[in-house]
Structure formats: C-alpha cells, structure tokens
Amino acid sequence: MKFDTAYSVSLDDKLSIYDVRELNFDETAAYDSDKDRFLCPNDACRAAFETGNVLGTYNAKNVNYQRTPHFKNTPSTEHIEGCRYASSHKPAAGESDDAREDNFPSEFVLTRRTYARITPVVDAEGQAPQAPAQTPSGRPPAAVSASDGTPDKTSVFAHPVECYVSNIDHKDKLKAMPLKIGEHSATYWAFFKKIEYLQDNHGLIYWGKIKAIKDYTSSFRIDFEKKVWLDKKPYSVNVYLSKKLIENYRKRKAFLEQIKAAASSERPLYCFFYGVTPALKQVPSKKNPEQTFGVFSANIENLDHLIIREVPMLE
Known part of the structure; x- marks a missing residue:
C-alpha cells in the first residue's frame, strides 16, 4: 500500500513524502533520503520493532515529476496487528498503488517548514540562499501537523497540486475537499x-x-x-x-x-x-x-x- 507520511530517523520527526522531496533538492540543508531511514508513522507500531524495520520511498529524488510520490512497505516491513499501514490493507475498488493522491491537506502554509536537526549549508560568503518566505501578514509561521496520519497542513506546493492533478477527472471530489x-x-x-x-x-x-x-x-x-x-x-x-x-x-x-x-x-x-x-x-x-x-x-x-x-x- 502507499502512504505519504513516515517517521524520519535522522530528523526525529514525521515527514510527508513531499517534505522529503523538498529536502533532497535543498542546497541549504545537508540531507539525502538515501541515507535516512523511514519507519512507520504509527507510534505504537514503530515502538514494537527495531529501527531496521524500514519503509521504502517512491519518486523521492526524481527532479522531473513522475507520478504520485509515496512511502511504501518493503517485503520485509512488519506492522503490529491492526496497524493501518500494514500491507494486508486491501485497496478500495478502483484504487491503484500510485494513480491518485488521496491525502488532501486542508491548508497550504505559505511559510516553509524548517527542521531543528538539519544544519544549513552556507555559501562562500557565509549566506544561505533564499530564506524562507514570510507570510504576508507577518504572523508567526503556522505549524505543519506531525500526527500519525496524513498531515492536515503542508508547506510544499507540490502536495496540493498533485491532489488536484491526479484527481482532475474527479470533479465532485475536488469540489468537496x-x-x-x-x-x-x-x-x-x-x-x-x-x-x-x-x-x-x-x-x-x-x-x-x-x-x-x-x-x-x-x-x-x-x-x-x-x-x-x-x-x-x-x-x-x-x-x-x-x-x-x-x-x-x-x-x-x-x-x-x-x-x-x-x-x-x-x-x-x-x-x-x-x-x-x-x-x-x-x-x-x-x-x-x-x-x-x-x-x-x-x-x-x-x-x-x-x-x-x-x-x-x-x-
């Protein structure tokens, strides 16, 4: 099955697959998803296994966008009984593994998400390229949810765009979200x-x-x-x-x-x-x-x- 949220061992935080894509291409942050380990976002499930019980990624490092990115179980990934991310979950009728983005964030946050455990990479003049964009009103940045399930908010533009594009032939759904x-x-x-x-x-x-x-x-x-x-x-x-x-x-x-x-x-x-x-x-x-x-x-x-x-x- 596919899902768009996982726990990052290197960042000690829950990330959406869109956050991972952003970090992979960010020249101001030392990050490489290939060197990270992603675990089940379900806290109880993650605590039940060793950190080697990892998830895989799909379309996390392709510069040119190719189909809906997601985390996925590997053949050796285990989950506790009843975990919503277990491979035993059967897709609903008409649902394929990567055809549509079903995880709709309800808010697109204009201030870019930052991570406490990432050290910015500076240029020769000691400057980090393009600081995070500020919200027009100057209010403090809105927090991006790190709940067990799909984040309710996202600061990555690709996420709402993928929701729209992959469901563009499902007008009633887009009108309801x-x-x-x-x-x-x-x-x-x-x-x-x-x-x-x-x-x-x-x-x-x-x-x-x-x-x-x-x-x-x-x-x-x-x-x-x-x-x-x-x-x-x-x-x-x-x-x-x-x-x-x-x-x-x-x-x-x-x-x-x-x-x-x-x-x-x-x-x-x-x-x-x-x-x-x-x-x-x-x-x-x-x-x-x-x-x-x-x-x-x-x-x-x-x-x-x-x-x-x-x-x-x-x-």
Whole structure:
C-alpha cells in the first residue's frame, strides 16, 4: 500500500513524502533520503520493532515529476496487528498503488517548514540562499501537523497540486475537499483556476499548458498556450523568472535542470503557480520599439510556489 507520511530517523520527526522531496533538492540543508531511514508513522507500531524495520520511498529524488510520490512497505516491513499501514490493507475498488493522491491537506502554509536537526549549508560568503518566505501578514509561521496520519497542513506546493492533478477527472471530489491558503478558504476545485480565466478572481492557483519556455541563459519566460480575452481581443499570457530570483533559490541546481529540460522537451507540459496574478501590460515591439502591444504578464516572486510538470489525465 502507499502512504505519504513516515517517521524520519535522522530528523526525529514525521515527514510527508513531499517534505522529503523538498529536502533532497535543498542546497541549504545537508540531507539525502538515501541515507535516512523511514519507519512507520504509527507510534505504537514503530515502538514494537527495531529501527531496521524500514519503509521504502517512491519518486523521492526524481527532479522531473513522475507520478504520485509515496512511502511504501518493503517485503520485509512488519506492522503490529491492526496497524493501518500494514500491507494486508486491501485497496478500495478502483484504487491503484500510485494513480491518485488521496491525502488532501486542508491548508497550504505559505511559510516553509524548517527542521531543528538539519544544519544549513552556507555559501562562500557565509549566506544561505533564499530564506524562507514570510507570510504576508507577518504572523508567526503556522505549524505543519506531525500526527500519525496524513498531515492536515503542508508547506510544499507540490502536495496540493498533485491532489488536484491526479484527481482532475474527479470533479465532485475536488469540489468537496476544502483548502485554505492564507486568509482565504475554498475548495480545491475553486482554488485552481485555468490561466485563460485569470480575470475571474485574484489570489488563486493559476495553471495552464505551456506553449514555450524562452531561455535567456540566466532568466526564463514561460508562455502559455491559451490566451486571455479582454474587450473581445485575445492577449497572450506569460510569467517571467528573473536572474536574481533563480540565483538566490535554495533549489537552484534542481530547478535549472528541470526548466532547461522542459524548455527543450516536446512533451506536453503545464505550469502551476501561486502568489502573483498576471496583469495587462504594454510592452515595446521588437520590430518597432516605438509601438507597443498588450500582454498579461507577471514576475514570479517565489519559486517554491511554481511547478512545471506533466498532467497525464489531460493527454
């Protein structure tokens, strides 16, 4: 069976599989999931066995997102009788081992989770790249649940995105699952807005199919396939990723590997982002700088809140 929470021996804490993925690519933290040991998140079950009674991981270290990540039992993993994570659990009808993300967090926390037992890795100037983003109101960070089961909150953008993507053909489920971001509460279905309808509401998770990724060597522009209609005229939509934003990103190496591969890929890819809303701007024409044309555009402010990935359910 699959589950997305496990106990990390090295961190002495319970992590979601999405937390593990984040840590694997974080250049400011000395962490490698291959050197960690993951145990059953059930406290009573974990206490009944030696620390060698470990779990495996699926899709914990792939830079390019490949299907739903999860922890899994190995052939030698044991559980106490009645443990909900035992392999004897039979999937429900229509449930496969890795087809859908069923563990919906009810809150996406905008402040990145930190871990007391991880020592930050500093650069040559003694600085750690990109400090955790602060909540807009300046309130203390909300704690991410470390309960036995699935965390009720997550600070990893990939988690709610995977919940939406893997269930995109299950509209009723997405309309029933609640999600809170900052001061706003809605359902998963309402929070995710197709890029062509970005004028309908601000402060949502916008997404759409990528038309092209412009590689300017140290910066990038993501152009979307769909256009926004305003006053009966179509306008292109894009988001810009600045050189400074990328250079200061704590997952810079992994991000550059991913976006460069995406820029040259012929596979259908989609971009999801939160935190900015593209607005209509007038930009100069390359052929005639004295002339301008309209485009809906925005500068991404936090790469933690942007994902480029496939959406198999739409292809």
